[in-house]
Amino acid sequence: MRVIRTLQRSCGRWTGAGEMEEMSGIALRQMRVDRGYQYALDEARERAAQFGIFDDRIEVVEHWREAKSWFAAPVLVAGEVLGSSGGYELLVAYTRLGNLLGMLDREEIAEAKAHLVWVGRPISLELNLITVMVITGETSDLRDDSLNVECIGDC
Numbered sequence: 001m002r003v004i005r006t007l008q009r010s011c012g013r014w015t016g017a018g019e020m021e022e023m024s025g026i027a028l029r030q031m032r033v034d035r036g037y038q039y040a041l042d043e044a045r046e047r048a049a050q051f052g053i054f055d056d057r058i059e060v061v062e063h064w065r066e067a068k069s070w071f072a073a074p075v076l077v078a079g080e081v082l083g084s085s086g087g088y089e090l091l092v093a094y095t096r097l098g099n100l101l102g103m104l105d106r107e108e109i110a111e112a113k114a115h116l117v118w119v120g121r122p123i124s125l126e127l128n129l130i131t132v133m134v135i136t137g138e139t140s141d142l143r144d145d146s147l148n149v150e151c152i153g154d155c
Contacts, residue, residue: 019121020073022114025104029111031076031097032089044095048102068108069115070096078121088119 033041047054053064063071074093079086090097103109 019119020116021119023117024114025100025109025111028097028100028115028117029104030087032079032087033094033097034089037090037094040094041090041098041101044098045102045105048099049105050102052106052108053099053103064099064103068103068110068113070100072096073116073118075118076120078119081120081122091120 053061055061055064060071063069070093072093074096075091076088077091078088082089100109100115104111
């Protein structure tokens with residue numbers, strides 16, 4: 001297990017294991033990305049738009065070809081956790097999102113198609129300032145119940 005990112009916000013309770021949701025390509029085009037990772041996303045997007053999906057792992061390429069989506073779902077956090085009025089921010093899988101956006105640009109994937117994502121969101125607000133840590137196994141193993149969101153502090 002490893003810490004992906006630490007967020008501070010005055011909201012206290014999180015769903016214990018994150019939630020899988022479906023998002024369309026249209027919605028995923030609106031995803032906020034930390035500035036430090038924007039280059040990785042842009043590079044993957046440009047490469048996928050020009051050449052399609054390329055990966056050393058054959059099963060990943062085959063999955064993209066057949067399912068028209070990623071092999072393992074990215075991890076997002078709802079905007080209200082970060083103090084914004086809405087939307088989502090990507091925490092894990094910058095190149096994966098870049099690949100999808102490139103495939104949308106190539107029109108190999110329909111924008112209306114739904115894709116699975118992990119979403120962390122608060123379930124109630126409190127005044128206590130806490131630190132929320134998103135803890136996962138290896139990022140390639142983010143399936144089913146492998147996402148664990150924990151509260152540190154007065155939860």
